[in-house]
Amino acid sequence: MDNGFLSIKELCQRIDVKPHTLRYWEKEFGDFLKPCRSKGGHRRYGEEDLKVLLKIRELVKDRGYTIKGARKVLGSGEVNSREEENSLKEGNYFQGKKILITGGTGTVGREVTRRLLFLNPSVIRIYSRDETKQFDMSEEFKDVDNLRFFIGDVRDAERLEMAMEEVDIVFHLAALKHVASCEYNPFEAINTNVYGSQNVINAALKVNAEKVIFTSTDKAVNPTSTMGATKLMAEKLFTAANYYKGRRRTVFASVRLGNVLGSRGSVIPLFKNQLLNGKQITLTSKKMTRFIMSLRQAVDFIFKASFLARGGEVFVPKMPAVKIIDLVGAIEDVLGYKNGIKEIGVKPGxxxxxxxxxxxxxxxxxxxxxxxxxxxxxxxxNSRFSYPGAYISKGNNHYTSEKGEFLGKAGIKKFLQKESLI
Known part of the structure; x- marks a missing residue:
């Protein structure tokens, strides 16, 4: 301790968490913490920071609150109803569970892993085919003792069954997800996204898993691309699996995400790189619109859906729509560069x-x-299920990114900065 202030190592010992957990809490609860710097530039934490972090530990690790729930309690100091209390504590659903993440070395998979690690699961198994990414991820989480890595492909049913042995919850993230790549390699897209998903279903039924959540995309709605069509087929497989599972406890459901900004392959790194290197921004069409969400929001929603799922549903988050031309303008304003825009035409699919x-x-x-x-x-x-706060949708709107209110350039800038996307 230096003049009453704690180093990161000392702080981890006091609050009994691993360094990777503290780093994540610094990111998610940074506005509640006020660390200072030592003469050498190292972060130091005072008594007030220690009190806040002990409260965070109590809420997240001991009482099972989600990050969003813990932030709300820290901000207001109270919870107003039992229903709200339950919604803020969805995280404790994962306590003591054995969890498998297919495609776990991807951007979303890593974030799911980070978040799960301090929700006290028994073990997390990462299943992916990329040896290098697994090595990099194992280095990032080298101080974690309940994380396991399995090299394998969802196309390999036998290997998948081995990895899934005694698992309770499966997050099926593995997929071929790039539209253009799937257009030129449709058989590969079918093998991974359709047959691979059926292999996940079969393995989960064989081990009597508790829940299996499939991550789909809004491109599965009225698809014009191979990728969207294969994702739609996988959604159908996951819904149908609930009808032939017999007496098994396994629940299958899907989440349909929008464009996850900040994930591998998203446009922000591309636009940012082009601007910083003095190049024109390449845009397929100035008329293009999209639904967007941050990586944090995507994982929040995946967890929420896994908590709510009763069998066969497709969960769709309410997301803001943006004009891609406004997204470009917002990035230009934030970075302070403007090199012009080059329209290159809509890609296949x-x-x-x-x-x-x-x-x-x-x-x-x-x-x-x-x-x-x-x-x-x-x-x-004739629904047997109920969901907190849910009501029958009027069904008189067509939910497209083409119509309705757009976030606008100012709103996009605020979104990008709030989510630390640029």
Missing amino acids: EKLYEELMTRDEERRSLERDDMYIILPPKQLS
């Missing part, structure tokens, strides 16, 4: 706008303030 659900899905969906819940066919009028 690409759409000018995205949709959240079809007309038919609207008629059998429930709605909450934060999401839509698309029920399996014929399930709406």
